[in-house]
Amino acid sequence: MKPTRNIAILGSTGSIGRQTLDIVAEYPHLFHAWLLVARNSAELLIEQARQFRPHAVVIANEAHYPAVKEALEPLGIEVMTGSKAIADAVTAPEIDTVVTAMVGYSGLEPTIKAIASGKKIALANKETLVVAGDLITRLVAQSQSALYPVDSEHGAFYQCLVGERHDAISKLILTASGGPFRTWPKEKLAEATVNDALNHPNWNMGNKITIDSATMMNKGFEMIEAKWLYDVAPHDIEIVVHPQSIVHSMVEFVDGSVKAQLGLPDMHLPIRYALGIPERLPSACRKMTVDDYCQLTFERPDYEKFPLLTTAYHAADAGGNTPCVMNAANEVAVAQFLQGNIKFNDIYNIIEKTIAWAPHIEQPTYDDYVASNDEARRYASTLI
Ligand code: NDP
Numbered sequence: 074m075k076p077t078r079n080i081a082i083l084g085s086t087g088s089i090g091r092q093t094l095d096i097v098a099e100y101p102h103l104f105h106a107w108l109l110v111a112r113n114s115a116e117l118l119i120e121q122a123r124q125f126r127p128h129a130v131v132i133a134n135e136a137h138y139p140a141v142k143e144a145l146e147p148l149g150i151e152v153m154t155g156s157k158a159i160a161d162a163v164t165a166p167e168i169d170t171v172v173t174a175m176v177g178y179s180g181l182e183p184t185i186k187a188i189a190s191g192k193k194i195a196l197a198n199k200e201t202l203v204v205a206g207d208l209i210t211r212l213v214a215q216s217q218s219a220l221y222p223v224d225s226e227h228g229a230f231y232q233c234l235v236g237e238r239h240d241a242i243s244k245l246i247l248t249a250s251g252g253p254f255r256t257w258p259k260e261k262l263a264e265a266t267v268n269d270a271l272n273h274p275n276w277n278m279g280n281k282i283t284i285d286s287a288t289m290m291n292k293g294f295e296m297i298e299a300k301w302l303y304d305v306a307p308h309d310i311e312i313v314v315h316p317q318s319i320v321h322s323m324v325e326f327v328d329g330s331v332k333a334q335l336g337l338p339d340m341h342l343p344i345r346y347a348l349g350i351p352e353r354l355p356s357a358c359r360k361m362t363v364d365d366y367c368q369l370t371f372e373r374p375d376y377e378k379f380p381l382l383t384t385a386y387h388a389a390d391a392g393g394n395t396p397c398v399m400n401a402a403n404e405v406a407v408a409q410f411l412q413g414n415i416k417f418n419d420i421y422n423i424i425e426k427t428i429a430w431a432p433h434i435e436q437p438t439y440d441d442y443v444a445s446n447d448e449a450r451r452y453a454s455t456l457i
């Protein structure tokens with residue numbers, strides 16, 4: 074039998090984190106949840122630690138530290154707090170794979186630390202690649218690390234590309250569900266409420282990515298994520314709306330052939346695949362039947378209704394710190410929208426204004442990214 078692999082789950086209390094623990098529980102002989110990290114959900118973190126018996130946990134918000142420590146230290150589980158503790162904990166030599174399932178920019182620093190210490194990265198936190206894809210891919214190339222995508226579309230590209238040469242790729246076809254507003258008229262979006270935007274037709278995800286799906290910023294992020302993961306130019310990545318979310322993405326090759334990867338819309342599948350690479354892990358999960366795929370439809374995205382798609386292509390072409398600025402403004406705007414402080418269409422306006430304002434840096438260092446993120450957040454906040 075294979076030795077157990079120690080897994081660190083950054084964001085274990087979130088949507089991806091909880092589903093990753095389901096996979097750990099499904100294959101107890103393969104995986105051990107060695108480190109669990111959360112920010113505010115102290116009770117759930119304690120419950121997870123009681124069940125999975127990690128070596129250590131980090132509760133990022135220091136206010137919850139005493140309660141978590143009191144509950145878990147008697148079990149012999151090390152308890153740490155603060156964001157620096159996350160970045161330090163991921164470098165432990167016992168850890169084999171780090172699942173990055175924190176939200177937004179907060180994932181960048183621990184991911185960099187994990188790469189530098191040669192960990193395999195099961196990457197859910199796509200914002201890491203949006204913000205600093207050049208830096209991350211360079212670090213991976215210089216280290217023993219490797220990136221395995223958790224995002225379903227990028228897992229699909231990965232599967233379509235097994236056994237293929239890079240120069241055989243002619244186009245990546247990135248599928249999108251279209252989100253909750255696919256069938257809404259453009260004019261109605263001005264009045265879209267938080268509940269409307271959170272009502273995703275196919276996927277049950279954390280709030281931030283659900284809003285990103287409603288604006289289709291998420292698909293723009295995924296185009297940039299694909300550019301870095303597969304070294305394909307943005308104009309060779311085509312976005313196609315596929316409301317059933319069964320075809321997770323496709324690759325067109327130079328001979329005109331197209332490969333697609335299909336599966337039920339269930340994040341356990343791409344998480345299982347990312348953790349299993351290079352093997353496929355047998356599962357008793359529900360398999361597709363013809364009823365699931367008898368009607369698959371595809372349509373062009375509406376770039377007028379979802380202008381953030383164009384914003385993302387422009388940001389990818391501009392390169393440098395522009396995608397980082399776009400991400401920062403988006404994080405501020407989405408948080409404000411979720412709190413009911415701005416309207417749905419303001420998300421786009423805030424992002425565009427922040428990009429227009431921000432000084433462009435052609436080849437940012439890590440410190441430039443930190444500063445660009447801080448400054449863009451500050452500027453975006455003045456627009457609320
Ligand atoms: P959730 O909001 O459901 O979960 C986020 C997790 O990260 C929680 O455990 C949260 O802790 C923790 N967290 C957030 N900020 C910090 C921080 N500063 N320090 C430590 N922990 C933190 O998000 P999702 O699971 O939906 O998404 C996670 C990532 O995966 C995102 O980047 C998203 O884009 C990506 N992704 C998600 C998919 C999905 O289906 N959900 C699909 C593809 C990609 P707590 O709750 O305890 O505060």
Ligand code: MG
Binds near residue numbers: 224225226295
């Ligand atoms: Mg996705």
